[in-house]
Amino acid sequence: MTDTEPRKESVSCPMDFILRMLMGPWTTYILYNLKTHGPQRFGELKRRVAGISAKMLTERLRTLEGAGLLRRDYEATIPPKVTYSLTKRGHELDGVLGSLAEVGARWEAEDAAARSQRAAESKSAELRAAE
Amino acid sequence: MTDTEPRKESVSCPMDFILRMLMGPWTTYILYNLKTHGPQRFGELKRRVAGISAKMLTERLRTLEGAGLLRRDYEATIPPKVTYSLTKRGHELDGVLGSLAEVGARWEAEDAAARSQRAAESKSAELRAAE
DNA sequence: TCTCATGGTTACGAATTGGTACCTACTGGC
DNA sequence: GCCAGTAGGTACCAATTCGTAACCATGAGA
Incomplete structure (x- = not known):
């Protein structure tokens, strides 16, 4: 941890770097x-990502900027204006994140279906027990 | 944080759950x-994922099992034999992880190319300076 | 003059995390 | 008898992490 994390580089897993950021x-x-x-x-971002502290937002933005996923445009006006936008590399994640979201949504739907299924079964079990 | 983390559920981000696991x-x-x-x-897994402690491996495996990504087959022989395998759901991630790995590998290659580019440039700058 | 907003930085402190060491119970090999 | 290996569980401890609060410079509005 002291230098540039030599710990896990021996294990071959190219997606690890990318996951370590997401x-x-x-x-x-x-x-x-x-x-x-x-x-x-x-400030816009901070308001939208409700609950995040300025410190965390700054840190995350710096990390993402360092990874080349977003760009920081600083205008030294008074008050200063800093705009963040996705880079080309940042947009390359759109597809992956999209399919990830799709899988997540599918699982969520399946789980919900399974839950209501179980609920219906326990209901009918109650009915049978009540007879 | 006291109950089942009501904090971030208001923000619509279906891939968050899935990322929170990976x-x-x-x-x-x-x-x-x-x-x-x-x-x-x-033990096989522990040996292959070099550096992980038994505690962490157990915990991760339980989490993944709880999420339905892998199956735990316990045979109460002496000594006990426990086999872990990916479930159908676990295999659904193959595609996503695959493309994630692909993007990661591409970036790695690009970065390496950029580094050698810069190295070559600084080399030639040294040569010019040495003249 | 006081306060707000902008985009942060810094110090502090509590909570979580993850590693190490030791424990289970059982058998086989030396 | 002692150690190794099987698959973990538990207690403790150090390190990291993340939130909170305070602070910076500056100008605009009340």
Whole structure:
């Protein structure tokens, strides 16, 4: 951890780097917002990703910027205006995140169906027991 | 945080749940190994995911099992034999993880190319400076 | 003059995380 | 008898993480 994380590089897993970034607590919300609402300023983003602290947002944005997923445009006006937007690389994730979201949504739907199924079964079991 | 994390559910992001799982420190290695080497026993997996502690492996496996991504087959022989294998749901991630790995590999290659490019440039700059 | 907003940074502190060491119960090999 | 290996569970401890609060400079509006 002291230098550039030599720990796990021996294990061959190319998607690890990329997951290690998406992993961050708020990362997906930030990318999602930038994707759906377009380029945004710091405060705008902070308001939209409800609950995030300025510190975390800054840190996440810096990380994502460092990874080349988004661009930071600083205008030294008074008050300063900082706009964040997805880079080409950031948009390359759209497809992957999209299919990830699709799988997630499918599972959610399946789980909901299974739950209501079980609920119906326990209901009918109650009815049978009540007879 | 007190109950079942009501904090972030208001933000619509269906892929968050799924990322929250892949997120775990060793998760991708485990899935990767199960995918490429097929069903494996605990010790086998532990040996292959070099560096993981038994505690973490157990915890990750339980989480993944709970999420329905893998199956735990326990045979109460002496010594006990526990085999882990990907479920149908686990295999549904193959595609997504595959394209994620692809993007990751592409970026890695691009970065490497950019690095050698820069190295060559600084080399030629040194040569020019040495003249 | 006081306050708000902009886009952060810094210090502190509590909570979570993950590793290490030790424990289970059982058998086979030396 | 002792150790190894099977598949973990548990307690403890250090490190990391993340939120909160305070602070910066600046101008606009009340």
